[in-house]
Amino acid sequence: MCLPPTGLAAGPLAPWIMWQLWISRNSLCFSDKHITEEETISRALKMAKEWTDAQEKKATPQQKKYLREPSPPNCSVLRADAAWRASSQQAGFGWTIKRQDVVVASFSTGSSVGSALTAEAMAMRQAIQEARILGHKRLVCEADSLQLVKALNGGEVPLEIYGIVADIFVSSVYFDVIAFGWIPRDLNADADALAKQGLVEGTLMAST
Incomplete structure (x- = not known):
């Protein structure tokens, strides 16, 4: 239940x-x-x-970890995005990490997902986990999903992403500073392209 x-x-x-x-x-x-x-x-x-x-x-x-201001100084900038296809329930995830406007890491992958919002949340969760593995300690996390960003900043959490948001908060304890901010889709083009690449690759894997 x-x-x-x-x-x-x-x-x-x-x-x-x-x-x-x-x-x-x-x-x-x-x-x-x-x-x-x-x-x-x-x-x-x-x-x-x-x-x-x-x-x-x-x-x-x-002690406060979850900053609402999305631009604290001396932070790596993580941008995550997802692409979702309703007909196949397939999603692609993509993210980049920049330091001083230079991309230092990027990633794309695919998976079966039940909704577009769930895909966005899963992309952010995976990106944050990878940022932790890479040793980043001060992180600004940006996405073009306003609903997700509001949930991560203490707003209402939709039931479908409740567990994922909880996972993100648990992972966030690792960082000295972490902030979540919304950006327009046109500023998230790199992560969007990687997400679409992950969607294609995931769909091909699912069909074989």
Whole structure:
């Protein structure tokens, strides 16, 4: 069963579920009291939200990782994009990383994906993971999907990309600075071309 949006994209939920399962188990074993699955999940969500809210209140400006300003100084610029074909449910992902306006890394690949927004989110997730492997510590992440950028900057997270956004936040902890910004499609031409290349290659692989 899919959970509804909980507002916990930046925090873990699994530990609280496990904790409440243990409490429910003890209640049944030692008090002969049965706690339903729905109540167990509700308690886990409540405790996770309370804990997350408490961490946000304690956070100092120096601890803040998810900057809304997309142009902090001395950062590598990552631009990601996706191309999606509804008829085949195939997508291509492409991204570039620039330092001082010089491309230092680029990548393209393809995969089966259920929607265009999911493809955009998966492209960003993979790009950030690759940037981490390459050792970049200060990163500005740009995309031409306004809906994705809003979700990454603390806005409403569509259910279809909830897990992907959570993965991105987990990966983002590695960086000293990370920011997410929107750019027009014409400024994202390099990543767009790589995404279309990945779409073609992925479609060819799927058909063989």
